Amino acid sequence: xxxxxxxxxxxxxxxxxxxxxxxxxxxxxxxxxxxxxxxxxxxxxxxxxxxxxxxxxxxxxxxxxxxxxxxxxxxxxxxxxxxxxxxxxxxxxxxxxxxxxxxxxxxxxxxxxxxxxxxxxxxxxxxxxxxxxxxxxxxxxxxxxxxxxxxxxxxxxxxxxxxxxxxxxxxxxxxxxxxxxxxxxxxxxxxxxxxxxxxxxxxxxxxxxxxxxxxxxxxxxxxxxxxxxxxxxxxxxxxxxxxxxxxxxxxxxxxxxxxxxxxxxxxxxxxxxxxxxxxxxxxxxxxxxxxxxxxxxxxxxxxxxxxxxxxxxxxxxxxxxxxxxxxxxxxxxxxxxxxxxxxxxxxxxxxxxxxxxxxxxxxxxxxxxxxxxxxxxxxxxxxxxxxxxxxxxxxxxxxxxxxxxxxxxxxxxxxxxxxxxxxxxxxxxxxxxxxxxxxxxxxxxxxxxxxxxxxxxxxxxxxxxxxxxxxxxxxxxxxxxxxxxxxxxxxxxxxxxxxxxxxxxxxxxxxxxxxx
Amino acid sequence: xxxxxxxxxxxxxxxxxxxxxxxxxxxxxxxxxxxxxxxxxxxxxxxxxxxxxxxxxxxxxxxxxxxxxxxxxxxxxxxxxxxxxxxxxxxxxxxxxxxxxxxxxxxxxxxxxxxxxxxxxxxxxxxxxxxxxxxxxxxxxxxx
Numbered sequence: 001x002x003x004x005x006x007x008x009x010x011x012x013x014x015x016x017x018x019x020x021x022x023x024x025x026x027x028x029x030x031x032x033x034x035x036x037x038x039x040x041x042x043x044x045x046x047x048x049x050x051x052x053x054x055x056x057x058x059x060x061x062x063x064x065x066x067x068x069x070x071x072x073x074x075x076x077x078x079x080x081x082x083x084x085x086x087x088x089x090x091x092x093x094x095x096x097x098x099x100x101x102x103x104x105x106x107x108x109x110x111x112x113x114x115x116x117x118x119x120x121x122x123x124x125x126x127x128x129x130x131x132x133x134x135x136x137x138x139x140x141x142x143x144x145x146x147x148x149x150x151x152x153x154x155x156x157x158x159x160x161x162x163x164x165x166x167x168x169x170x171x172x173x174x175x176x177x178x179x180x181x182x183x184x185x186x187x188x189x190x191x192x193x194x195x196x197x198x199x200x201x202x203x204x205x206x207x208x209x210x211x212x213x214x215x216x217x218x219x220x221x222x223x224x225x226x227x228x229x230x231x232x233x234x235x236x237x238x239x240x241x242x243x244x245x246x247x248x249x250x251x252x253x254x255x256x257x258x259x260x261x262x263x264x265x266x267x268x269x270x271x272x273x274x275x276x277x278x279x280x281x282x283x284x285x286x287x288x289x290x291x292x293x294x295x296x297x298x299x300x301x302x303x304x305x306x307x308x309x310x311x312x313x314x315x316x317x318x319x320x321x322x323x324x325x326x327x328x329x330x331x332x333x334x335x336x337x338x339x340x341x342x343x344x345x346x347x348x349x350x351x352x353x354x355x356x357x358x359x360x361x362x363x364x365x366x367x368x369x370x371x372x373x374x375x376x377x378x379x380x381x382x383x384x385x386x387x388x389x390x391x392x393x394x395x396x397x398x399x400x401x402x403x404x405x406x407x408x409x410x411x412x413x414x415x416x417x418x419x420x421x422x423x424x425x426x427x428x429x430x431x432x433x434x435x436x437x438x439x440x441x442x443x444x445x446x447x448x449x450x451x452x453x454x455x456x457x458x459x460x461x462x463x464x465x466x467x468x469x470x471x472x473x474x475x476x477x478x479x480x481x482x483x484x485x486x487x488x489x490x491x492x493x494x495x496x497x498x499x500x501x502x503x504x505x506x507x508x509x510x511x512x513x514x515x516x
Numbered sequence: 517x518x519x520x521x522x523x524x525x526x527x528x529x530x531x532x533x534x535x536x537x538x539x540x541x542x543x544x545x546x547x548x549x550x551x552x553x554x555x556x557x558x559x560x561x562x563x564x565x566x567x568x569x570x571x572x573x574x575x576x577x578x579x580x581x582x583x584x585x586x587x588x589x590x591x592x593x594x595x596x597x598x599x600x601x602x603x604x605x606x607x608x609x610x611x612x613x614x615x616x617x618x619x620x621x622x623x624x625x626x627x628x629x630x631x632x633x634x635x636x637x638x639x640x641x642x643x644x645x646x647x648x649x650x651x652x653x654x655x656x657x658x659x660x
Contacts, residue, residue, distance in 0.1 A: 137600055137603075140604075140607075141603055141607065144607045144610075144611070148607075148610055148611060148614055151614055151618070152614060155618055155621065158621065158625065162625040162626065163638055165618060165621050165622045165625055166622060166634055166638070168618055169552060169615070169618045169619070169622060172611065172614060172615050172618065173546060173555060173556075173559060173615075176559055176563070176611050177543070177546070177559070177562070179607075180562055180563050180566055183566050183570075183604060184566050184569065187566065187569055187570050187573060187597075190573070190597070191573050196600075
């Protein structure tokens with residue numbers, strides 16, 4: 001039995017949340033649906049940990065759906081990189097769902113709460129599916145499952161602010177254009193190679209680097225994915241979507257959806273095309289690197305002037321995505337390690353910050369920066385978590401943000417780019433400004449005269465918030481685990497992409513006779 | 517003109533030209549129209565052009581429909597792109613459904629589905645239909 005489950009883990013990882021979605025719908029009542037979603041989230045988290053452990057112990061897993069061998073059958077392929085991303089996504093959902101119980105009750109009409117959990121589990125299905133799929137077209141389908149549910153989730157904030165509807169609509173238009181660009185690119189690649197399996201594509205694309213249609217395909221895929229991950233000049237949908245979505249959705253999206261898009265981008269860039277592919281190197285140095293540097297400064301500077309805490313965080317996210325892009329555009333092991341580590345770290349710190357925003361919405365009803373006045377005394381634990389998250393955003397030592405920036409600066413110095421190293425430090429100083437603004441507002445500004453006293457956030461919100469805050473501190477002090485996984489991933493991406501492609505390990509013989 | 521290489525280049529790839537034109541028309545509608553429903557129409561055109569692209573790629577010259585016939589020399593068109601597009605069409609329909617339902621909710625919340633009027637309403641200014649024009653579109657956050 002245990003063997004059976006272990007063997008089918010890659011499929012179960014996607015199937016469990018997918019089946020949970022209709023069950024949530026049938027529950028009718030918000031509380032029951034929330035319970036189902038919570039159990040699903042925890043199950044997914046356990047499964048992703050098991051997968052990560054399995055991958056680290058015994059190398060990449062290739063799961064053949066229906067027993068059809070790749071490249072003709074559809075394959076789920078798990079290696080250190082996507083197992084790591086799976087853990088990030090599943091862990092976030094397991095932490096967000098207990099937080100969601102009260103927050104959702106306050107922000108969404110009772111009749112729609114069960115529907116909320118249904119869409120939430122569908123979104124989780126999509127994100128996990130994108131991460132695990134080894135087939136490029138399946139990535140598109142899962143990407144759209146997660147995106148479609150995300151549009152709905154964002155628009156569910158309409159009870160608090162009607163602008164959530166327009167934010168959801170804009171996100172839908174931009175997201176669909178991005179996804180369609182991805183499909184165009186994929187069509188061009190399919191035309192050139194006749195395959196959709198990523199490992200197979202990697203092998204067959206090697207000799208085709210000079211083909212214009214392949215290069216065009218690369219460009220389309222990169223632009224499409226850049227739209228999905230809100231890379232700097234095409235991030236316009238992100239601030240509104242994060243600001244007006246229900247608090248829970250902001251937490252979940254900020255911590256997972258852009259990370260998954262970054263993962264797909266890395267997968268295409270380094271596994272499918274390969275670093276030595278002619279256009280990849282060129283696009284890294286002439287497109288991704290400059291844009292990342294601009295994003296770090298411009299988005300941080302815009303964040304400083306925001307009057308809404310959630311919008312401030314959203315712009316800060318755009319800047320942080322800049323750090324991730326900067327990491328992989330260095331195309332060195334250290335740079336890629338920085339990207340992988342930052343994927344994890346940013347999920348943790350932005351999770352904390354948006355949870356703080358959620359708790360403030362729950363108690364105060366607003367996330368305007370001015371409404372934080374005096375909260376330092378009234379909600380001490382929540383504001384303390386905000387300080388921890390804020391220090392991480394800046395990159396102060398002993399928090400996770402420092403580890404990411406440490407690797408980024410190391411990567412820059414390795415290639416002798418003193419200017420880039422300096423810019424990383426300088427852009428962190430802008431983060432100091434916007435974080436300090438919040439701290440000043442919470443601790444040094446007295447609450448306005450005659451305002452009602454505010455109570456501390458309930459325990460069901462504080463526990464997930466502080467779990468993440470402690471993660472921020474723990475992995476800031478002891479980064480061995482995240483850094484070693486990041487380094488393994490970076491080394492396989494840069495050195496062994498083609499070797500790994502040719503050695504697809506068949507897992508037959510474990511459960512003979514189950515698959516048709 | 518019969519064997520002009522340029523003409524041959526253009527005509528021999530007519531399916532791609534059609535796809536490109538359709539794609540650009542769709543994208544233009546998305547960008548240029550202020551009506552939220554028209555935007556969705558443009559978005560759909562944009563997606564459909566990609567469907568056509570895949571389907572025309574799957575055609576093998578002289579190939580029959582990919583249904584098995586008892587003839588070893590039979591040449592089949594490639595069925596895979598068609599199957600992929602079947603999935604993509606479903607995705608497109610779902611996107612359109614979500615988009616239209618959002619438009620309905622927007623209509624209920626704002627009383628309009630014109631982008632300019634919505635932005636004016638969010639900026640806290642009076643909505644005077646067809647008056648502000650393009651000049652009012654840039655204000656989308658302040659003035660509240």
